[in-house]
Amino acid sequence: MDSLIAVAARALAAGDALGALNCVALRDDAHALALRGIAMAQLGDLPRARTLLRSAARAFGPKQPLARARCVVAEAEVALASRDLRAADPSFEAAWATLEACGDRLNAVHARCLEARRLLLMGRPDDAERALGKDPSGPLPAALRASRALLAAGIALRRLQATTARDALAIAAQAARESGIASLTAEVEHAALALAAPAARLIERGRSRNVTLEQVQALSSAKRLIVDACRYVVRESNVTISLASRPVLFALVCMLAEAWPEDVPRQTLIAKAFRAKLIDETHRARLRVEIGRLRALMKPIADVTATKGGFALMPASAHEVAVLGRLFDEKHAAVLALLADGESWSSSALAVASGASQRSVQRALDALASEDKVQAVGDGRARRWMTPPVVGFATTLLLPTPWSTE
Structure with a gap:
């Protein structure tokens, strides 16, 4: 050359x-x-x-x-x-x-x-x-x-x-x-x-604090039953139960874990899990059905017992119960997390990475744009989305190997 x-x-x-x-x-x-x-x-x-x-x-x-x-x-x-x-x-x-x-x-x-x-x-x-x-x-x-x-x-x-x-x-x-x-x-x-940086919010015995990833890892090694609201799983030691496709069951176990060792009233469970404003006997019957399903799924690591006032979570062997939640109650947190790398994303790429439909992602982007949390660049099929950039910095691409023409 x-x-x-x-x-x-x-x-x-x-x-x-x-x-x-x-x-x-x-x-x-x-x-x-x-x-x-x-x-x-x-x-x-x-x-x-x-x-x-x-x-x-x-x-x-x-x-x-x-x-x-x-x-x-x-x-x-x-x-x-x-x-x-x-x-x-x-x-x-x-x-x-x-x-x-x-x-x-x-x-x-x-x-x-x-x-x-x-x-x-x-x-x-x-x-x-x-x-x-x-x-x-x-x-x-x-x-x-x-x-x-x-x-x-x-x-x-x-x-x-x-x-x-x-x-x-x-x-x-x-x-x-x-x-x-x-x-x-x-x-x-x-x-x-x-x-x-803080990675999650830990709720334990009614108290909430921010924790880093290393602290999250330390929690997993202890005798704790952890309800992970970031990944929608419940885990203890080497047992992990996914509830990502069961939002009602996850909402129930999350409320029970946040209240542990106390119980949660039936009316509270119905109002939050079913989003019901007027509670009748059909909601109570549905709650009994959903609690039965939750018991069956949680059987390896915990039980859900009925109390005089409601229901309580009873770990099988764990000594503590904790809930790991997102740092911010952001409705569109998954989209914001992907955009946090500073690069420009198309809505189709965000849909692929998040596992959601492109229409759902587009609605999330429109909502975030209305709050000035993201901004669009370009029009039509060339439109890309990104978080507001730091003025004076351009996107760079790292090519880590020397170019060879031999």
Whole structure:
């Protein structure tokens, strides 16, 4: 490769997009198009970046499969930065296989990281861990080590493994400092702040306090029955009962757990679980039916007993009962949590990541926009949603492996 291409590639590896453009801005050969596409991605012009990378892939053609595969993987990363969470298309999978077959180990590892990050954004940590694979046998560049460690931390956070996440972030911080890439260092610092920040609200024996993820992990190791209002499950030790598809039953167990060890009056249970204003005998009959269903589901870890005034939760072996709730009673918390990464999302991508219908997501976005909590950019199919940005900062895209044109 010629000297200008080599200089531009080194500039991109160091995060200097403007320096790379100074070398290749006026060139339209395949290598220059690819480098310009990556530079535009780092500067935040993602549509232009995808166009340039597609042009570069066509310019390389079938006679240069390795270079073409690198362009396809780079375009997949731009799509991920655009929050296009659709399943990996055959061209990406074929490019990934080409990189591995041709011995381009670093870019193949990078492709694994991209797929793992997509799966993690969709809330599938087990699939993300499988996609990430085992640690590579050979040495990796510092930026790629940091990227893998960040992914490992993200998987651990999804699993409420605070200690594992902290260890992974320490590795990521060291690697980010070695890379010298400011955006990468900032990403690691942001993840560390998120780990140290309050993650949930704990209600125990009528008292409420905010807890961090490490404190949540400590709760899980104790003899406690935990009603998790963030994940809609009830768990004790190694037993987990999901009530995500049973909202009435979850509302009942949540009220019983918040009141424990006291009971909850029947009228209160009916009014809150059934949202009934005028209570009659049909509501009381329904309550008895729902309590019977709850007893059957909770049998391995607890019982629901009738008292003179209402019903009470009776753990089978746990000594304490606690409720983990969201920090804020935000109706559209799931959408806000996805937008908290600062990137722009389409409503379809938010629907894929949250598991809700696109129409439900659109209603949530409209409600949040009316409260100035989110804002829209663009019109029609190009419309994207994001939280109000910090003035003076543009979206950046981290490409953790040096671009190679050999």
